Amino acid sequence: MTDSLKEGLRKAAMFCAYQERTQQEVRDRLKEWGIFGDDAEEVIAELIQQNYLNEERFAKAFAGGKFRVKGWGKRKIKQHLQQRGISGYNLDQAMKDIAPDDYRETLTDLLDKKRRSLHDDNPLVVKQKLVRYALSKGYESELIFAVLGREE
Template sequence: MTDYLKDALRKAAMFCAYQERTQQEVRDRLKEWGVLGDDAEEVIAELIQQNYLNEERFAKSFAGGKFRVKGWGKRKIKQHLQQRGISGYNLEEAMKEIAPDDYRTALTELLDKKRRSIRDDNPLIVKQKLVRYALSKGYESDLVWQVLGADE
């Protein structure tokens, strides 16, 4: 490995150590640094071997964090992971990070909190706003309707 590649590997390792990254994010950063083609792939392979880069770990961390911290639903999490080039096995493993009971509880709490902020007396308008909000957060419509129906 040339000095130029060792330097790129060192910088990329620091980039990955700061927070979990996808291969595509590292590839884009290497491109910014002028490391292209086979050289970039060699650096990425070395990062994977040294366990700086692990897409399953990234996907699990991302899914768990967005669910717990931002209150995102599975549809939105899955969409964002796919945009980052995560698919197949890693995507499925990431979704397993979200326990079904926790998921339903989080949706219920999200809707309760939102309901308190809605200033409208018409129950149909309130329900419409709650559904729209939950869908925008990435929750599945059938689950949203189940949770809202259980409140009636």
């Protein structure tokens, strides 16, 4: 390994140690630093070997964070993970980490909070706004209607 490659590995390790990253994020950063092709892949392989880079760990951290902090639904989380190049097994593992009871409870809380902010006398308009809001957060329509139907 050349000195510039060792320096790239050191910088990339610090980049990954700061927060979980995907291989694509590291590849893009290496490109910014002038490390391309086989050299970049060698650095990435070394980061994986040293456990600085782990896409399953990234997917679980991302999904858990977006669910707990931002209240995102599984559809939105899945879409964002796929945009970051996460698929298959890692994507499935991240989704499994979201407990069904917590998921439903979070949706219920989001809808309750949103309902308090709506000022409309027509219950159909309120329900329509709640459904649109929950869909925009990435929740599945069947679950949204199940939660809203239970409250009526």
